[in-house]
Structures are given as C-alpha cells and as structure tokens.
Amino acid sequence: MMKIRCLIVDDEILAQNILEEFIGRIDDLELIGKCNNGIEALNFLNQNEVDLVFLDIQMPLMTGTALLEALKSAPKTIFTTAYSNFALEGFELDAIDYLLKPFAFERFVKAVEKFKRLRQEPVVQPSTSSQNDKEDFLYLKENKVIIKTFLKDIIFVESAKNYVKVITKEREIVVYTTITAMMEKLNFKNFKRIHRSFIINTDFIKTFTAAYIELDEYKIPIGRNYKQEVMDEFGITL
Template sequence: MKPRCLIVDDEPMAREVLKRYFEKLPVLNLVGECSNAIDAFVFLQSNKVDILFLDIRMPELLGTELLQSLKNPPKVIFTTAYKEYALDGFELDAVDYLLKPIRFDRFLRAVNKAMPGSVNPHLEISEPERKSGIDSIYLRIDRRQVRIILEDILYIESAKDYVKIFTADQMFLTRQTITGLEELLNENEFVRIHRSFIVPVKKIKSFTHELVEIHKKELPIGKFYLNHFLKIMDAAIS
C-alpha cells in the first residue's frame, strides 16, 4: 500500500513545491494538505496518515504543539525555514528535518528515512522543477506572507542570512539564503551572476564580462558565474 501523506504548512509556495515533488513519486499517496495546524488536527482525527510533512512556525498552533497533542502520531518530517527549531524537532522523535527551500534530493532522503526502500534515493527529476509559468512567489516578510511579482524584480542581493529583493518602488527583506531563493526561480528567466546577486535576464540593459547594468545600477559578475551567465545571455539574444 502506498504511504499516505499529509502536508501542513501555512505558506502556499511551500505546499506547491512539495506537491510538485509528490507528482514525481507515484509510490506516495498525498491524501491532503492543510494551511494550519488546527485543520490538520481535525483531519488526523478521521483520516489515517503514514507520513506528516509538518511546518513548525504557524499561526495559532505550532507544528511542534500539534505533534505533542496527537496520541498516536504518524511519522513526522518537519519542514521549516528556521534552523533554530531543529533541536525541538528531533527531541520529538521526528524522522527528519528539512530546511526550506526544500531540495528534491533531500525530500527523497527524508521519505526513505520514513519508509525505507520506498523510493529510489538517486531518482532524477525528469523535467525542470522551476516552471516558467509561475509569475509570483510568496516570501515571509515581517511575519507575513508577501506576494512578490517576478516581473517587478530588478535584482536580488544576498545579506548573510537574509535576502534583499529590489523592485523599482521598494526593497523587500526576507530571512532566506540567496541559493535557496534561486531554487524557486526559473533558471532561464533569472541568472546568478555573483555569489551575492541574481538578476532577471529581461531587465539587463547592458553587460560586459565584468558588469551587468540594470535600471542605472551596475552589478559585478563573479568569475565563477561568468561562463553560465554568457551561456544564458547567448540563448536570450539568439
């Protein structure tokens, strides 16, 4: 019988990422999704679940509090953007702890921990996980889920454990790594030019082998990223 799985997360984008991964794994049965822990508690009272993909930091009731309230909890894989919750998760006997944004290979490893041998840990994604049809992403900013229109982004800059997203009108600051945010973006529409910068291809006004100009702003191109950047630009120009 296919392992029955439930996603519990208040972030729409986080749920969408996990659902795309489930689509790649027909050996799993996604029986539902909940946007908060209270709805999940109700769902679990009348539905059997084998693996619970559970966010920790949610309004009203934390994921850890939900798990503590269950008499016979399923196997739990915690999903969160906050490293500091890892210890709490493992103290509650969680199978694994996935840090957002969740990579497909880590998702596979976590499922195999919960249900050993259920999936091939070396399975490759048959098509790009980053879809060009996505026109926005939701990011946690000041305790809110804020929708960022991808078309509005001028560039993205790393700031240690945070990322700055610049538009023509404002700057958004979110607790996120630039590599993690890169995973959510279509690689043909957004290109990493430096360890600290990601830029939208369509917004590039001019470039050299050292600099990119966007909206009267010059950004450096790192040597490590130059070849890939030129490959993307060749495809965009041709």
C-alpha cells in the first residue's frame, strides 16, 4: 500500500506534536517533514514530493496562504488554524478542509477521508477519440448524475471551495473536486490555467489585457503567478 506523504507546517511546537500523533494513528499516512514557517516549507516543497500538507495560516516570515500563492503547483492542503475568519480565503486556495484549533482526532480523520475521496474518485472520463478531435467529451459527475460534456462547449472552469464550476455554453455543472485535479484531467491543448481559481478554453478568447481575458461575456482575471506564462503562450508583450 502506497503511503500518503504528509508535511506539517506550523510555528507552534504543540500543534506540530498533536498533528504528528494524529498522523501516526493512521496506517496509510507517513510524516516526511515538519516546518516552522512558510519559508522553510517553500524550500522543502521545492525539494520533496508531498501528497498532503497540514498548513497553519498565521506564521512568521510567510503565512500559509502566501505559501500556496507562491507555489505554481501546490500539493493538496488541509488548513489547521485557530482563526475562523480565514476560512473563505483558505477554500479559495483549493484547500480540502479547514480544521479549527483545537480539533479532535475524529475531525482530523474526517478531513483525511475527504482527501482520500478526492484523490481516488475518477471525476472525469475522457473519450477514447483523438485529443485533437473537436467531438471529444468528458463525463462529469454532478451529485449522482453523470453528464456527458463536449470539450468544445466548455468555456471555463472556476474553483469554488471543495468543488469546481464547469461553465459551458448551455449550463453550469458543479463537480466535487479541486481545480488542480480538474486541470490534470483537462490535459488538452486548448485548455489553459491562467489563475489559481480559473482554467479557460482558449477557443473562446475574444480579447485580453495584462489583467484579464475576455471569454464571450465573461472576464477572467489573470493571476500574478501565471501572467508571464500566459504572455509567453500567446507570444505577446503587454
């Protein structure tokens, strides 16, 4: 059985010890590192493969949210914090769950099980036809309904806490997954991630500036960490 490689990032030693104990109680979790702040974690994540991060928010040198924003491809994250007012910001960064200190082992297990479901459940299934074929489609699962969705109809995908919203020409489909997992499934040439919360279908681009891209009637912001990559992709300097 493959172990889930975990990293603890917290400036409080007591909080680190509690998380280490909780991780040790679950057979398929493996603690591979502990960091005291975001800077240490950034260096660790750039040198090690991590599946799941237990991340505090309020820390010296670099906050937990700043850490995730600095990473182009962040691992799955469960926030652990004493401050409930950061919950919305945490979920906007694709956090799997938000554990409010002090939390019980049972609540910890619930968050880990949510990670396992997101990791294992096949959210979309590509067709067997060529990726260049405009009739390619995905099966998207909304609640208990499987929806056949043609790639050419998807305008953009937006992160919404533990879900993503897939916006098509006809409807909005809410899928229980993260935007990072969705991008892995939407591995097609005309889909581009331009923001931590948005994937766009470049076929729908009408105009764009250094700040946003216009798709039909939608204006999608270009994230600071994605701006240079977007400009390079289209060979344009603004």
